[in-house]
Amino acid sequence: MRDTELYRHLLGLVAPWEVSRVELSVDGGRVDVWVEHPKRTRFACPECGTELPVYDHAEERAWRHLDSCAFLTYLHARPPRVECPTHGVRQASLPWAEPMSRFTMLFERLAIDVLKECDVEGASRLLRLSWDEAWHLMDRAVARGLAAKPHVVPAKIGVDEKAAGRGQDYITVVSNLETGCVEYLADERRQASLDGFFEKFSAEERKGIEAVAMDMWDPYINSTRDHLDKADDKIVFDRYHLMKYMTGAVDTVRKQENRALAAGGDKSLTGTKYLWLYSEENLPERHRDRFASLRGGDLKTARAWAIKESLRHLWSYKRRGWGEKHWKRWYFWATHSRLQPVIDAARTLKRHEAGLMSYFAHRVSNAGAEGLNSRIQAIRVSARGYRNREHFKTAIWFHLGGLQLYPATP
Numbered sequence: 001m002r003d004t005e006l007y008r009h010l011l012g013l014v015a016p017w018e019v020s021r022v023e024l025s026v027d028g029g030r031v032d033v034w035v036e037h038p039k040r041t042r043f044a045c046p047e048c049g050t051e052l053p054v055y056d057h058a059e060e061r062a063w064r065h066l067d068s069c070a071f072l073t074y075l076h077a078r079p080p081r082v083e084c085p086t087h088g089v090r091q092a093s094l095p096w097a098e099p100m101s102r103f104t105m106l107f108e109r110l111a112i113d114v115l116k117e118c119d120v121e122g123a124s125r126l127l128r129l130s131w132d133e134a135w136h137l138m139d140r141a142v143a144r145g146l147a148a149k150p151h152v153v154p155a156k157i158g159v160d161e162k163a164a165g166r167g168q169d170y171i172t173v174v175s176n177l178e179t180g181c182v183e184y185l186a187d188e189r190r191q192a193s194l195d196g197f198f199e200k201f202s203a204e205e206r207k208g209i210e211a212v213a214m215d216m217w218d219p220y221i222n223s224t225r226d227h228l229d230k231a232d233d234k235i236v237f238d239r240y241h242l243m244k245y246m247t248g249a250v251d252t253v254r255k256q257e258n259r260a261l262a263a264g265g266d267k268s269l270t271g272t273k274y275l276w277l278y279s280e281e282n283l284p285e286r287h288r289d290r291f292a293s294l295r296g297g298d299l300k301t302a303r304a305w306a307i308k309e310s311l312r313h314l315w316s317y318k319r320r321g322w323g324e325k326h327w328k329r330w331y332f333w334a335t336h337s338r339l340q341p342v343i344d345a346a347r348t349l350k351r352h353e354a355g356l357m358s359y360f361a362h363r364v365s366n367a368g369a370e371g372l373n374s375r376i377q378a379i380r381v382s383a384r385g386y387r388n389r390e391h392f393k394t395a396i397w398f399h400l401g402g403l404q405l406y407p408a409t410p
């Protein structure tokens with residue numbers, strides 16, 4: 001078999017395209033393949049499909065293709081142009097590459113598979129691409145996926161903010177709590193950041209949104225109220241975020257009490273910070289005895305801790321009625337504890353009571369997307385070199401968007 005014929009098969013070229021020349025550079029570790037079409041071939045206008053004679057050819061271009069046995073392989077051709085009476089002079093579409101790509105579709109598919117398994121640095125090493133080329137491939141894959149993403153209203157969503165870089169740089173992430181996929185990304189964590197998600201849908205479509213899990217964050221609350229009917233029945237404050245308020249209150253009580261005790265020479269609370277922050281069942285075995293004696297003592301911190309643990313049980317009730325009873329008893333207890341940080345935390349929760357109780361209607365939390373959170377975190381960690389927020393967003397879409405990333409191959 002002649003080398004040109006061999007490459008026609010390897011490249012999967014179909015008529016009218018043929019391999020005209022193959023050059024192997026052993027020293028350069030590369031193979032260059034030129035493809036041509038016979039004279040008088042007709043090509044279709046890419047807009048309307050009308051078959052037309054060749055008008056002229058664009059400059060020769062090269063596309064990176066799958067390696068030939070570790071030899072970098074490039075496809076070369078002069079793309080034919082047609083002159084359509086309706087659409088003017090246009091470049092005919094090529095069967096091996098998407099418009100504007102520097103890679104063949106088969107190479108893009110391989111690159112997407114490798115990028116899925118590695119970080120960008122690893123993938124560019126394996127694929128022998130530059131950093132920018134790897135990003136170019138990822139951007140294209142995401143753009144392709146977003147263009148093909150079906151327009152479907154998710155019924156249960158989680159809204160979360162994520163630190164994107166150093167300091168106060170955030171992005172807003174909307175996830176589908178049922179599929180675990182990212183539905184929407186926006187810069188910042190403002191009201192407008194979330195507005196953009198709701199405004200992708202008509203008012204009629206937005207009726208399909210049943211529940212919105214989020215932190216107690218006013219911009220998100222306001223945006224949801226602006227766009228959904230009966231928003232307060234649909235907003236569910238994330239239980240982990242609510243618990244953070246109580247855990248913070250316990251810690252403040254401990255700090256104050258420790259200071260007071262230490263002034264009198266009593267060091268029993270020193271070095272106990274983390275013991276009080278664990279959920280009861282997660283306390284490591286080695287700390288159990290010490291913690292039991294601290295808990296049993298007459299410490300304010302122990303009382304604050306007991307109130308925190310009691311709040312945690314709220315989410316274990318099956319029925320809203322029981323949950324409400326527990327909440328009322330708990331609120332009375334917390335606000336009569338004479339522990340100011342606990343009272344403050346309880347009042348904050350009280351102001352957001354509707355979003356606390358709506359849990360019993362929807363039973364969602366961003367923890368449903370917990371897997372998603374840790375994966376976004378992992379992307380961020382492996383993204384030390386992402387250099388900017390756009391790359392971070394591209395990587396989230398690429399890995400977590402549930403998108404159809406591949407180019408269609410003939």
Ligand SMILES: [Zn+2]
Pocket residue numbers: 045046047048049050084085086087088
């Ligand atoms: Zn046309």
